[in-house]
Amino acid sequence: MPKRYVPASPATDLETGGSGIEHVSLSVSGMTCTGCETKLQRALAQIDSIKHLKTSLVLSRAEFDLDLSIGTLEDVMKRLERATEFKCEKITDQGASIDVITPINAVDFVKQDWPLGVTDMKITSKTSACVHYDPKVVGARNLIERGWAMPLKLAPLLADLNLEAGRKHVRHFGYMTLLSVALTIPVLVLAWAPLPKKDIAYGSVSLALATIVQIVIAGPFYTKALKSLVFSRVIEMDLLIVLSTSAAYIFSIISFAFLASGNPLSTGEFFETSTLLVTLIMVGRYVAALSRQKAVQSISVHSLQTPTALIVDEQGVSEREIDARLLQYGDFLKIIPDSRVPTDGTVISGFSTIDESMITGESKPVEKSVKFSVIAGSINNSGTLIARITLLPNENTISTIANMVDEAKLSKPQIQEIADRVASWFVPVVMVFTIITFAIWIAVGMVVQGRSGNEAAIQAITYAITVLIISCPCAIGLAVPMVIVITSGVAAEHGVVFKSAQSIEIAHKAAHVVFDKTGTLTEGKLIVAAEEYMAEEQGVTASLLLGLVGSIKHPVSIAVATHLQAKSGIVTNVSDIVSVVGKGVEGMSPSGQVLRAGNSHWLGLSSDPRVISILSRGLSAFCFTVDGSLRAIFGLAEDILRPDAISTITQLRTWGIAIHILSGDDDGPVRAIASQLDVPEDNVRSRCSPADKAAYIKALCTAPVESLAMPYASSNAPVVIFCGDGTNDAVALAQASIGIHISSSSASLAEVSRSVATVILLQPRLAGILDIICLSRRATQRIACNFVWSAIYNLFAITLGAGAFSAAGGVKIPPALAGLGELVSVLPVVAAAVALRWERIRK
Incomplete structure (x- = not known):
């Protein structure tokens, strides 16, 4: 048995207090529109212990730093759920950890002496716990087999919590939508089918079914809208749903009461309107949520991680298939043909070719033999390889790339702030317009059409309900994040990792591209x-x-x-x-x-x-x-230039972008390279220290834009891209508008992830810079199209719903069918973003 020790204070989720800062990631389910994200932000921003908050509607996720000396995560989650009705779950993906089934009650299990190498234990349920350990002290397999008095069992493999929370939300919406459909169909049959005339009986059944729909299906809209208004002071989309469905439902009850008293109104009952309205809203939200979920799943890098691994002895004789979570340092992988590499390693025997396109964007299979590295997630072709593990699954290439891609998805470009401001004013403006529509139709009905007061009011309510429900700010809220999520995923598939959304937003405006020489423009093998x-x-x-x-x-x-x-x-x-x-x-x-x-x-x-x-x-x-x-x-x-150096710089120059070279090398070799690339002498600097490089880039960033004849230059300040590969380039990478780190090998990603670069090229391929600029251009064009579509839809839909085209016998939208408004507005936005996956980056 390994030596045991008792930590000074074993940390469990049941204890409170403590000090320090903890970085927390929460998976949040229940968000459906941009108002929901605003509500989430305001609810969390009001908590004193939370700093550096980031949220994402598309990912259904929140990240922040939690000051444990002020409050606990449990208090934060309870307060969040009470204020918003959202369900949240902590995402634990940092460090080496395994989920185990405890042989005794989890609370008692955690209170035991911890084996050597265990750094922390968290209770996940009554019979399971998450064990954090130092993989350099104890391996995962040794820990669960010999760490405690009896061997432990691994808990079932959990899916990516971001995706799993989204799936749960979509499933819940699906079930509620089916229930709403089942309750609505009988109401529609009783209202529209040619049945024997039994108005009281049919009305009673319709009232009962409509009431169930209003309480069970539409009920959550009431609590969310009211809590949002009270706790977060946000007027969101749910409030429009509450007002419109309540108006239709209450009017139906009043109409039925007149019918029961023997004085039926000329319009009859309205139950089919209220029930169909709720059902179509649910259908629209379900389809929108499903499409968002499918879009996020389609570019998930985490899915490349294989769940099992085949380990062997060093000679490759005895083999055993294990859960990939149990891999540990010292293991040898057997990589058979047509299988995915479980984690990063170094080949010790065998020969094969490996498809690394899903990781690096390199389309050609790469030959692998002794001393070559293999990358997690890549696919082996025909040969069999034996490789020694160099990185565990929690820290391998896939995990590193996925974390950087998620970081980009959570960050927000400046244009998102504009969209958020527009969306925050959208609902109040619609409510004002609804009141105006109601007042106008009252006047039109009584003065122009000669209707009675009751008839004019009924007509005005009909148009007001339609305006409330057909308007939709969701397209505005999704216009930016949906494109950012898809673009970052597409880029990762082509060997480009954006670490911030700002890089996607501004790369197409580049006025200058500055290159380090050795290892960037050249192969670096002196x-x-x-x-x-x-x-x-x-x-x-x-x-x-x-x-x-x-x-x-x-x-x-x-x-x-x-x-x-x-x-x-x-x-x-x-x-x-x-x-x-x-x-x-x-x-x-x-x-x-x-x-x-x-x-x-x-x-x-x-x-x-x-x-x-x-x-x-x-x-x-x-x-x-x-x-x-x-x-x-x-x-x-110097060795030769990189194969694509001349073509890349030629294309950049064709786009009107100025090219610069900075190097710490002597003047002669630097000028020789500049001459081959036709870079002007004024744009070349040799014998540069890191500070010299940073100062040069700072001067470019602050140069007057008017002096630049660049077609893609920013209207405020020139966008400067710096591309380097070494530690000595870190200061320059930080100083540039966009810092691009060009990796000489994927094995360096662990270092890259800690660098200050905002974009990572996973392969030493300078053409990746062209991909970055083209992806940025495509993304911003798609965002602009989404904004235009959202404006056109809402302008046309609201005026149509208000009856602007009905006076002369034109088109009129029944209130019930207005529930499809969200579906009509959101799907084109999602489709426009997803279409980026099937388009060539550079035409």
């Missing part, structure tokens, strides 16, 4: 083309230099280290090694000498004749000094 030693003991010099740069991952250091290892491979132990970003590396020799290696400018050797000789040959100079004395110079030759 070679030593010349070397010169200034001391007789070349072996000692080479050994010291190899000890200094051998562990540094910069392309220049890698090239020199590879060259020296091939010659002798003898390494001197160098201490206190420090990498000076953008300049070089320094350390201390065993005898106390100061060792430095890097560019000639940093070392003050730019004017040295030996350095000038290297630079005059078009090579980059890499110098090595001992106590300030030059001991060796290496001339580094």
